[in-house]
Amino acid sequence: MKNLVKVERARLDWTQAQLAEELGVSRQTIHAIEKNKFNPSVILAIKMAKLFNVTVEELFSIEQE
Amino acid sequence: MKNLVKVERARLDWTQAQLAEELGVSRQTIHAIEKNKFNPSVILAIKMAKLFNVTVEELFSIEQE
DNA sequence: TCATAATGTAAAGTATTGTTTACTTTTAGT
DNA sequence: ACTAAAAGTAAACAATACTTTACATTATGA
Numbered sequence A, B: 001m002k003n004l005v006k007v008e009r010a011r012l013d014w015t016q017a018q019l020a021e022e023l024g025v026s027r028q029t030i031h032a033i034e035k036n037k038f039n040p041s042v043i044l045a046i047k048m049a050k051l052f053n054v055t056v057e058e059l060f061s062i063e064q065e
Numbered sequence C: 001t002c003a004t005a006a007t008g009t010a011a012a013g014t015a016t017t018g019t020t021t022a023c024t025t026t027t028a029g030t
Numbered sequence D: 001a002c003t004a005a006a007a008g009t010a011a012a013c014a015a016t017a018c019t020t021t022a023c024a025t026t027a028t029g030a
Helices: A005-012 A016-023 A027-034 A042-052 B005-013 B018-021 B026-035 B041-053
Strands: none
Touching: A005 A016, A005 A027, A005 A042, A016 A042, A016 B005, A027 A042, A027 B005, A042 B041, B005 B026, B018 B026, B018 B041
């Protein structure tokens, strides 16, 4: 798993805290996702993708496996 | 949350067990997803969408929050 | 340089996803 | 009607997403 959350967030010039707020999750959740500590739910992924105006597949990609 | 897993599975004429096997999860997981018992991980959602040849957003949609 | 915001990290706790087993009900074919 | 496969349901368990709190480190600006 690989994701462009940090990149897309940077494009909007948002902090982790702002993004978290916007999505209704904690800042640590954003941090953990950016660091690939875990694999978010599809709902959260869809909300994020929508916010960033990209598709889920663009935002998250499965590398091997 | 709403999803078209059952519909897409029907289009391929697959059983829950076949789909589960294909995705490397249990049949109960497929059943639970079809019944909206839970909100799968984005990895599983991406794998499913790929199998069905649709986008994650087509397969899963957020209704109200 | 000093202060403050932003990010990184960690650990304990809660909620939810996903597994396993097992049994019931429905569907489909003969 | 009988049989077998498929789907529904349920409950106990394991794994992991996500929260909360707290503190350390790095970036940014006055």
